[in-house]
Amino acid sequence: MEKQSFLTDRLLPIGTIVLAIIALWYVAAAVLNAPFERDNAARNGTTITFSELLPKTMAQDRPVLPAPHQVVAELWETTVDKPITSKRSLVYHAWVTLSATLLGFAMGTVLGILLAIGIVHNRAMDRSLMPWVIASQTIPILAIAPMIIVVLNAVGLSGLLPKALISTYLSFFPVVVGMVKGLRSPEQIQLDLMHTYSASPAQTFWKLRWPASMPYLFTSLKVAVAISLVGAIVGELPTGAVAGLGARLLAGSYYGQTVQIWAALFMAAAVAALLVIIVGIAHTAVLKRMGERA
Amino acid sequence: MNAAPLFSALTFWLAAWALNEWLVRHHFQSPFAQRTARLAVPLLFGITILVLWEGIVRGFDVPSVLLPAPSAIWSRLVNSIPTLWADFRQTFLKSVITGYALGCGLGFVVAILIDRSPFLQKGLLPLGNFVSALPVIGVAPIMVMWFGFDWQSKVAVVVIMTFFPMLVNTVAGLAATSHMERDLMRTYAASWWQTLVKLRLPAAWPFIFNALKINSTLALIGAIVAEFFGTPIVGMGFRISTEVGRMNVDMVWAEIAVAALAGSFFYGAVALVERAVTFWHPSVRGGQA
Numbered sequence: 001m002e003k004q005s006f007l008t009d010r011l012l013p014i015g016t017i018v019l020a021i022i023a024l025w026y027v028a029a030a031v032l033n034a035p036f037e038r039d040n041a042a043r044n045g046t047t048i049t050f051s052e053l054l055p056k057t058m059a060q061d062r063p064v065l066p067a068p069h070q071v072v073a074e075l076w077e078t079t080v081d082k083p084i085t086s087k088r089s090l091v092y093h094a095w096v097t098l099s100a101t102l103l104g105f106a107m108g109t110v111l112g113i114l115l116a117i118g119i120v121h122n123r124a125m126d127r128s129l130m131p132w133v134i135a136s137q138t139i140p141i142l143a144i145a146p147m148i149i150v151v152l153n154a155v156g157l158s159g160l161l162p163k164a165l166i167s168t169y170l171s172f173f174p175v176v177v178g179m180v181k182g183l184r185s186p187e188q189i190q191l192d193l194m195h196t197y198s199a200s201p202a203q204t205f206w207k208l209r210w211p212a213s214m215p216y217l218f219t220s221l222k223v224a225v226a227i228s229l230v231g232a233i234v235g236e237l238p239t240g241a242v243a244g245l246g247a248r249l250l251a252g253s254y255y256g257q258t259v260q261i262w263a264a265l266f267m268a269a270a271v272a273a274l275l276v277i278i279v280g281i282a283h284t285a286v287l288k289r290m291g292e293r294a
Numbered sequence: 295m296n297a298a299p300l301f302s303a304l305t306f307w308l309a310a311w312a313l314n315e316w317l318v319r320h321h322f323q324s325p326f327a328q329r330t331a332r333l334a335v336p337l338l339f340g341i342t343i344l345v346l347w348e349g350i351v352r353g354f355d356v357p358s359v360l361l362p363a364p365s366a367i368w369s370r371l372v373n374s375i376p377t378l379w380a381d382f383r384q385t386f387l388k389s390v391i392t393g394y395a396l397g398c399g400l401g402f403v404v405a406i407l408i409d410r411s412p413f414l415q416k417g418l419l420p421l422g423n424f425v426s427a428l429p430v431i432g433v434a435p436i437m438v439m440w441f442g443f444d445w446q447s448k449v450a451v452v453v454i455m456t457f458f459p460m461l462v463n464t465v466a467g468l469a470a471t472s473h474m475e476r477d478l479m480r481t482y483a484a485s486w487w488q489t490l491v492k493l494r495l496p497a498a499w500p501f502i503f504n505a506l507k508i509n510s511t512l513a514l515i516g517a518i519v520a521e522f523f524g525t526p527i528v529g530m531g532f533r534i535s536t537e538v539g540r541m542n543v544d545m546v547w548a549e550i551a552v553a554a555l556a557g558s559f560f561y562g563a564v565a566l567v568e569r570a571v572t573f574w575h576p577s578v579r580g581g582q583a
Contacts, residue, residue: 013417064440124311124318127332128339135558147546150538151360226427233429237522245432253435253523265432272428 025068032064033057066259074263087243090267096244098271100160100232104167105225111168112175112224113217119176120183120209121201133176145234163235163244167228174227178220182213211290218283225275233268245271296353303349310342362544371548377533378552385530386556388445389517393452398509400453401460402502409468410486422462430455434520443524451520456509463505467498500575503568510560514553 037056041048048056058067066074075090082089115133119126145166152162186208194204236246245268252261314335322328344364350356351363358366371378408414434451441447471494479489521531530549537545 009416010420013413013415014420015417017414017417017421124315124335127318127335128314131336132340132343147534147538147543147550151543154359222427226429230429230431234431234519237519249432249435250523253438256439258436258439261432261435265436268432269428273424276427 022068025065026058029063029065029067030054030057033060036060036064062256063258066262070259071262071266074259075266078263079267090245090248090263093243093245093248093264094267094271097229097232097236097246097268100163100235100244101167101225101229101271101275103160104164104231105171105228107164108168108171108224108228109175109221112172112220113179115172115176116179116183117205119180130180133173136173145231145237149235163232166235167231170231171224171228174220174223175217178216179213182216183209185216186212214286214290215283218279218286221279222276222283225279226272229268229272229275296355298353299349300353303345303353306345306349307342310338310345314338359541359543362547366544367547367551370544371551374545374548378548380528381530381533381549382552382556384445384526384528385448385517385521386514389448389520389529390452390513390560392445393449393517394456394509394513396449397453397456397513398460398506401457401505402464404457405461405464405468406490408465409490415465419462419465422458422465425458426462430458431516431519434516435523438520438523443526448517448520448525452513452516455512455516459508459512460502460505463501464498467501468494470494470501471497499568499572503564503572506564507561507568510564511557514557514560518553 034053034057037048037053037060057063058070060066063070078088078090082091086092115129119129148166149162152165190208190212191204194208199207233244233246233249236242236244237250245264248264249261252258252264317331317335317338320331322331347361348363348365351361362370408418431451433454434447437447437450437454441450468490475493475497476489479493484492518531518534521529522535525532530553533549534546537543537549
């Protein structure tokens with residue numbers, strides 16, 4: 001294995017690609033927004049030169065594709081300039097989404113682990129449940145999201161919980177699959193050793209199966225946390241644009257506020273990245289504590 | 295409260311559970327009976343859920359606005375097949391299939407194109423992994439704005455959603471061959487294309503099919519959610535959101551049943567092709583899908 005160099009293996013290639021994407025974005029913004037300015041000029045009976053056209057395409061109110069600096073400006077304005085209690089602050093909306101995501105993620109993880117324990121310890125559950133756990137994911141769960149929200153609203157449950165339930169439904173699956181694999185990962189020879197110690201099933205579980213499943217658990221958790229954010233965002237769509245990143249997306253699409261949509265998208269991306277990074281840090285911390293690569 | 299249906303459902307549940315326990319423990323002599331038993335266990339479990347659902351809805355007189363009974367959903371489904379078919383054609387046949395083919399094809403081609411440039415790979419792969427973790431579904435309103443309300447915008451969303459998993463998996467699959475095998479191809483004086491077609495692509499198939507399977511569900515989700523942001527008056531996502539508004543919950547469930555069936559068949563079809571193509575892989579030879 002050759003030594004990885006941070007500069008030539010990470011920074012340089014990724015930086016180049018990111019710069020290329022930003023450059024492409026500017027070109028695309030100019031091309032896509034130009035027809036509007038040309039129409040404007042034609043309506044006023046004037047012709048517009050290219051050098052006049054270019055700056056205008058970068059500063060439209062409702063561009064087809066906002067230029068990157070417009071999105072950054074909007075992000076700055078809605079996160080730093082506004083107080084976070086304001087309804088116009090993206091931090092406030094991100095927090096609404098994040099709290100639903102975290103609640104759903106926690107419930108999904110617990111449910112997934114419990115199901116996995118049942119599946120590993122009971123053959124009837126394994127045979128009858130596992131195919132349906134897999135089949136449940138071929139259903140477009142997100143399609144049910146609006147109905148779950150509306151129905152739960154009718155029962156009197158509103159706010160955080162319905163959204164969190166959608167996140168739960170989405171996030172339990174990777175946890176079940178990963179944990180079943182993980183709890184089964186100890187080899188027969190290790191199980192036999194526990195047997196010779198006359199360990200009870202509970203002892204075998206806590207001292208062998210559970211620690212052995214940790215790497216699998218965290219790999220699944222990374223997938224689960226990302227997908228529960230998606231669940232929370234989609235769960236906010238049918239509530240009629242009240243609060244949250246999904247509501248910002250919907251409101252933006254109703255009123256043609258493209259800059260607002262892109263800002264919400266970038267905020268969602270940042271939240272997703274943050275969550276995955278946190279799980280990744282927990283992953284390394286737990287594995288280190290368990291003595292891996294000491 | 296209505297005791298009779300509830301208790302018969304509970305009895306059915308207990309009986310089915312006991313039968314399943316027995317089926318799992320019992321070892322049948324003939325291989326045919328053994329296979330039937332293996333199939334029967336999950337099937338029985340599914341039926342049990344339906345029976346319990348029906349029993350609970352009837353037993354507690356749950357209003358159909360909250361949760362319609364499976365029998366009500368079934369009769370609704372049978373009665374509105376023309377509507378459901380029109381929605382299915384709009385969402386599945388037009389948006390999902392087109393977007394899936396385009397997105398997966400594009401991801402595959404780009405992966406092959408950047409195969410010769412380690413620099414591009416190092417740059418694109420972390421980004422691809424990052425994008426896979428993002429709520430890509432959020433681009434739906436933008437796509438609806440750009441490509442209009444009809445199926446073209448849904449295709450665009452599906453293409454974006456399916457592109458990155460395909461790219462990342464194909465690149466990983468193309469790197470799956472060992473040095474030994476590639477050296478062997480070199481000693482045969484095989485060209486880059488020959489190595490690709492005869493060695494690296496076959497080795498990459500399990501990875502590629504993994505992406506195809508992930509994408510089959512992603513594509514359906516993408517198309518349906520994109521319809522929430524604007525659509526002509528047909529389509530599964532449109533039907534779901536409007537019928538929820540009109541409190542026709544049985545129609546929503548019928549639509550969901552169609553979506554679930556379509557999704558399962560799509561996934562199953564991909565899985566079957568996978569078994570045929572990667573017949574040599576241990577996971578297939580071991581007799582497990």
